[in-house]
Amino acid sequence: MARKTGSAYCGRYVKQTISVLTCCGLPFAASAFQLKLEDPDWTARWDNTLRYNVGVRAQKQDQGLLNNARYDDSDSKFDRGDVVTNRIDVMSEFDFKYKKRYGGRVSAAGWYDDAYRDTDVKSNPAFGNTSTAYPGARYSSYTERWNRGPSGELLDAFVFGRFDVGSVPVDGRLGRHNLYWGESIFSFVHGVSYSQGPVDLRKLGSTPGAEAKELYLPQNQISGEAQLADNFSVGAQYFFEWDPSRLPDGGTYLGAVDFSSLGGNTYVVNPAAAAAIASGAGLPPGSIGPVPFLGVQDRPKNSGDWGVKATWRPEVLDGALGFYYREFTDRFPQYVLGGFQESGLPTDLRLSYLRKTKLAGISLSKEVGGLSVGAEMVYRMDTGLLNGDATLVGDEPRGDTFHALVNVLGLMPGNAVFDSASYVAELTYSRLQKVTSHAENFSGVGYGGCPTNDKWDGCATRDAWGVALAFTPVWYQVFPGIDLKAPLFLQTGLKGNSPVPFGGNQGAGSYSIGLTADVRSKYNVSLQYNGYLLKTKEGVVNGLPAVSSVNGVGNTFDDRGWVSLTLKTTF
């Protein structure tokens, strides 16, 4: 069954953080729309970012993946040399302020990817029509909308204001917005910000140059922060909306397991395959039903999630301590079964998002030796654990887990090789404290959900380490008006597999090597190689030599290396 590990996708965001933090020439534009208003109390601005990406597959298809009916759709769509993305993105943002205290913001994104002009789902012909996950071998309308378009979505839509409650200034926001607490830079799983909002991993992985503003998706909520003292503030949020984090869809280039799509409407076992199984077993036709994948089912209710935090900056510490408590519905899924047919096959497979996970955390932010250091420790109670293949809905394993991370941001001075360079490193750790329910379904080494007891089959270990590194040298004015950067990025599971879904697997990750030109602070051109790391086992599946086991299924397979060219401007 599909175990998903999303941490492989965070590379793109990181590069933005770096360039932002070192403040050396992000893609910018000279002529944003500063709206001129008659009344000086009002200010407004409207900005648009236009981005074009073209990507070409650089690696050849892995026959072992094509030979596994579970993975062949995603791998078959494009072969080496094919254009895997040919996409235009636009992001529009409008802000207004009144007397610098009140205001609002609306933003929206739109896209079209011509590489998916053809919505046919490809499969390994050896499987005939038994392998295609999508009915009629065509993308579902969901997959089509989010991968091809043309389509769009509303992002931010909120009002804000600053009020004095007595002598305490309180800043409040109401509407669709995103908050991201804590200090984590790369990891969206191990920090206090886990599931604080949906993260668009689909866009992050497939659209180089995407803005953090597009990736950390907003939700309807009310939030506020009160400055109780000069060095002490408290904040809170209450949600009126719940959306899941977005994952790549099966059958698309970066999809892994063919049926996995938040939109469902796919098959784990399609009708042709079900008929073939029946006839192979000598059973009458129709005695075995197909196994549909339903995607998000029993959608959690929109309201009810909340969180509080306090930030204290004691003078002796010369840094900030954050304290957090949240109760929330998970935004990352477990893959569970709806029930069983008489034949023993499942009735369906679906995504389950657990309610009422509790999280307590502390964070530290401090300068140490000229470096910006951030750290977090998080304790999650009744959080969803990595589940075994036979988990029925309602029987998801839950438990308490401990997470920690530390990160460092720094800048290297110029030398003979480059003019300056920025770097970011983040180390993450997660550990299972105890299983609180359905231990039999926990897919951990030594538990029922892991029949092989082998971590290389994707089973969780007691604890796990992960790392992410980014290094970006910069050269200024290489040509008149042009700065060059060479962003390098690597993210991987170091040791062990995390007990929580998407927490990272040993040897699974991604990397990229790029060259970026900032042209007159207005246009940004990036050429980049995007590669993936994933440990797999070879075996015989349905009589064919194939990839039989994966440590971190849902990560992009390591045959999907591609080259991307990104053009971007904001105006």
Add this chain to the structure above:
Amino acid sequence: MKKLILPFAWLLIASAGVAQAAVPADEAKQLGSALTPWGAEAAGNKDGSIPPYTGGLQKSPAEFKEGSGIYPDPYKDDKPLFSITSKNMAQYADKLTEGQKALLTRYPDYKMDVYPTRRSVAMPQAVLDASVKNATRTQTTGNGVGITGAEGGTPFPIPKTGHEVMWNHLLAYGGDVAEFTSSNFYVDQSGRKTSTGNSQMRYEYPYYQPENPERNTYYLKQNTSAMEPAALAGQQFVILDPLDFTTGDRRAWQYVPGQRRVKVAPELAYDTPFQAGAGMVTLDDVGVFSGRMDRYDFKLIGKKEVYIPYNLYKLYGALQSNGFEKGMEAVGSPKFVNPDYMRWELHRVWVVEATLLPGKRHLYSKRVFYWDEDNAGAGMSDQYDNAGKLLRVNMTMSIQLYDKVIPYAIPWLVYDLSNNVYVMCGMPSNGPIKAGLKGPMAADTWSKGDWSPDAIAARGVR
């Protein structure tokens, strides 16, 4: 009894090794007579090319609109006395900085129009009074890296060391607050102009706010809210600089849009590239010099008469009144700033030579500073790379805010000689300079809590 006192006295002497003594009261008596209260020579020079100080410019020209925050040129009828070019530079060599000589030599069409010297600087009485008192009470700490004892005026009106002159620069009076829309642009070697950003700037000087409880803690608080380029709009920086760098370092934070949170940003110091500087400006080039002085030995060379940019009302007018785009078009000539918008005057400057300390690292191995005797906030510098070659030539662009009795020297200009690029930074544009907390066109009041990183995050829109 004596036995008890002696060791105690010895301790005092030991600690004085760290804290440098102020000038004797006798010497301080010159302030207000031969010297102005802040220590400039009140008299003119021998040939009269520098006039005596007569109270500065406190009268607004007729064209000035009260409360407009835009400053018409009170000296618009002045004619250049002469022009210095590569052809006649030898004649003026003793009054030119190495940087100016290099620019004159490099560009045959570069010229410096020299105008009559106008000692326009004026400061409020309270600042003058505090300056006189500071002469006998301010001390440096940590070999000049910090100071104690100073209040609300020039800290060292009679400076004896390079560090003391540099502190006069860092603490130069520029009002208690200044707010403006800052523009930055550069002109590359092909002559093309590129805007590198507009920001809403707030400079706050707690040191000059007698009622601020932090007046003895921080001398400067800066808030930058990026507006342009659009891709950076919403980004914010907060930088706090302490008076005593021996007990506390610069504090810096950055607000990251998209996540709406604030990160510690200690890298915003020393030779980290300045955001809007096209890679040609370091963070400590801001205002020609800013930040902690622990990487150099600052040696006081003495005083000298030098041509420096002064009373640049025409330049301000081009960018403030006509809008940034038009202004940039007018002043941003290829290779160097359109000489018609530059005004050079002869002034006495304090010369300080900074040499990189052994074991310390910086893009610049040597820097020579020239600070105006009337406004230590204004001046020039020559910056040498690690091969000892002149790399960059920096200068402030100053005016006197005549309606507010505030010398204003925030913007600066950097010529990079290795890339043939120049960068204009921190120039007020598209609107008024709001200076001071009182009076017309006053800046907003911020509480201490408003400067907290959490407050910055809470205010973030993007």
